Amino acid sequence: MSGATLCYQMLNVMCPMHVILNRNGDIGFAGPTAQKLLPDQSLVGRPFLDVFEIKRPREIKSISALREKAGMKLHMQFRDPPHRELKGVLMEGPEVGQMIVNLSFGISVVDAVQEYKLTAADFAPTDLTIEMLYLVEAKSAAMEASRQLNSRLQGARIAAEEQALTDTLTGLKNRRAMDQILADLIVEGESFALMHMDLDYFKVVNDTMGHAAGDHVLQQVSKIMLNEVRSRDTVARVGGDEFVLLLRDVEEPEIIEQIAKRIIKKLSEPIHFEGERCEVSGSAGTTLSRNYPVLTADKLLGDADVALYESKHRGRGRHTFFSEELREKERDPAQATSREPIVKHA
Amino acid sequence: MHGLVNRAIQRFVVDSYGNAQWAAVARNADLGFVEFEAMWTYEDSLTPRVLAAVCDVLDRPYDELMEDIGTYLVSHPNLEALRRLLRFGGVNFLDFLHSLDDLPDRARLAVADLVLPRIELREHNPHQFSLNCEGDIPGCGHLFTGVLRAMADDYGALVFLEHQGVEEGVETVAIALLEADFAEGRGFELGVSV
The missing domain is CATH 3.30.450.260 (Haem NO binding associated domain)
Structure with missing residues (x-):
């Protein structure tokens, strides 16, 4: 060969x-x-x-x-x-x-x-x-198992977020927590005040200075509100720039008025973010549980909403108590102006 | 113990006996959950507890159960990926037998923290072999008996397998390769769309 x-x-x-x-x-x-x-x-x-x-x-x-x-x-x-x-x-x-x-x-x-x-x-x-070729297949199979695990974890995370009671940005109670606490207060028959507060000019800050500035403002605003209430009260962020305060055992409207005014005064002071001034203010409306023979959460929130609207209507930066006259005024087409409900019910 | 091992037991029960039986196993073993995650690590003590619970719930002897799990791993359509990975070991059953020594290393290449039983093939003559297995869980010899039986089918080889007992934790399976090309076997193409 x-x-x-x-x-x-x-x-x-x-x-x-x-x-x-x-x-x-x-x-x-x-x-x-x-x-x-x-x-x-x-x-x-x-x-x-x-x-x-x-x-x-x-x-x-x-x-x-x-x-x-x-x-x-x-x-x-x-x-x-x-x-x-x-x-x-x-x-x-x-x-x-x-x-x-x-x-x-x-x-x-x-x-x-x-x-x-x-x-x-x-x-x-x-x-x-x-x-x-073996490795390509083995790694693909292992990656697929990992991918499935990740997607299950992601699902669990979403479920956990849905069950969460805290607003992640501000650390305040969220809408769901507020609903639960309000329902408990109604069942317990305690006397309390429900204050609905809305930031004025927040959209301007967000639009002109960016979301980071907006987020910073929301965090500072949350601190201000928490500082002005007692530990047994509840402060919840229920929407973008909307807050609900549940104040327990307060009978005197004057005290509530003082709390609201102190919060609004502090909100009106400029908040600094990266060397820039963010200027917002707050409008608020309150209703008192003792004024109702029969309490429902929707009724309380709706009435506080009407009072809040009155504050906005009168030029912002102020606080109003709900009264039946406001409701009448709102129903009167001659005085009422069309408006969107401020609390978006979930 | 690696989640893949626990998950395999779970899938065996679910695919062969249904979800209700697996839920009963999970309760019986006092797991506190129903789903094993393939890519997590669990306490070693969990696996023997689950196997005992499977025997209890299904009323099956332990050794028989282990062999059934081995067969299931190779032959069930839901685990086609695993069968394919094993087929990469050799072009025929004899080749596959000789690749078994590499199996734990191959598994580690795919999943770095997966530890398989130590196995060793001994060739007595061209038709007589024995496989020594030593694992953390008793009965891995029975498990491999099931795997080998199903792989022989897959290659179309005629074999006689016998578990020969345990000595100092090492289980031995006798393998008689009667005919390498006994039947058609199942197809295996190298490339599949992954």
């Missing part, structure tokens, strides 16, 4: 995706896996550079130029669609003028095994392609 024949047998096992070029640059032989690259036709007999375009190191047009690239990594692609890219390396063969090009799919191997219907037997036993 000649040395060349031994060499060819060795190549078929160790580099099954090789081609052997004769001295003219025609493909004289294709290894068992290389034969599968053109399923409908034979590689053998065709000029190598007619089948493959060498893209790097740089375009190579002649066989003599190709011969000079021995030992270098070649980037090439099929001239025919779908122009699959391959990697290759070339060396002189055992016979005069011969060149041997070993080919590989590189990173596109996952698509290539499907396209050419390759099996483990098409790769050399030492080739890591099968291990790589």
